[in-house]
Amino acid sequence: MQISSIGVISHPKLDPKHIKEIIKIISSRNTHLFFDPYTAKKIGRESTDVKDMDVTVAIILGGDGTVLWSVRKLKNGTLILPINAGEVGYLSEIDIKDAKEGIERLLNGDFYVENRAKLMINKKYEVLNELIIYPSDPATLLEFNIRLDSIEIANFRSDGVLVSTPTGSTAYSFSLGNPIIHPDTKAYIISPICPLMRDQAPLIVPDKSKTEIELRRKEKDANLILDGRCKKKLSEGDKISVEKSKNTADFIRFTKDFSYRYIRRRRDERK
Secondary structure (H helix, E strand, O other), rough: OOHHHHEEEOOOOOOOOHHHHHHHHHOOOOOHHHHHHHHHHOOOOOOHHHHHHOEEEEEEEEEEEHHHHHHHHHOOEEEEEEOOOOOOOOOOOOEEHEEEEEHHHOOOOEEEEEEEEEEEEEEOOEEEOOOEEEEEEOOOOOEEEEEEEEEEEEEEEEEEOOOOOOOOOOOOHHHHOOOOOOOOOOOOEEEEEEEOOOOOOOOEEEEEOEEEEEOOOOOOOOEEEEEOOEEEEEEEOOOEEEEEEEEEEEEEEOOOOHHHHHHHHHHHOOO
């Protein structure tokens, strides 16, 4: 594959020396470089908004938060090379100290593409990790009605509800005690958060199914949070639809066993 253009996106606090090292590696190739505003300001280059980047590959320097932010803004079909320079880097195969080797392999075409499923929320928003509905006021129980393919499957009171992709199963969902789902599994998790009745277990459902979540309790407002960012306020009677997106997040990988090492690393941290 010819890498004709690369976007470089970095965490605002990243030391600019790492960006300059990457520029030095790529500058020997006939490849156009674009930089997000934060990155461009640090190195004195012209900037391009992430949503306007028309590039083959986006190199993302930061932790998982920076990756999620970038995926949300990048055009669908952009290949993503995450390089961990943060505290949490489960989505990254290489760390900043190994950036030179990773970028050289990228430029030489020595990689494969891993497609990670995303969910579509209300036919408008996409998430790579998770959807969370939380009460607007702390220490407040919410009531939810859950329908799967138009059939009611659950009605419960809880602190909130979470819907997670396989990618998100190593994030907040994992902290709730839910299982890790292999990234290739065609399913997602619906999980009450601290339910009033302990028999309300999480559900793993096929990703071809469509879920509807209705907020039922009067005078108990909530927040809809998508991949860590609050999107809107919810009130009684509001409904949230969830279905598999036709788009994927397309990550550059260098080893075929990355998914298994990713799972093992997360499990080992629980010990």
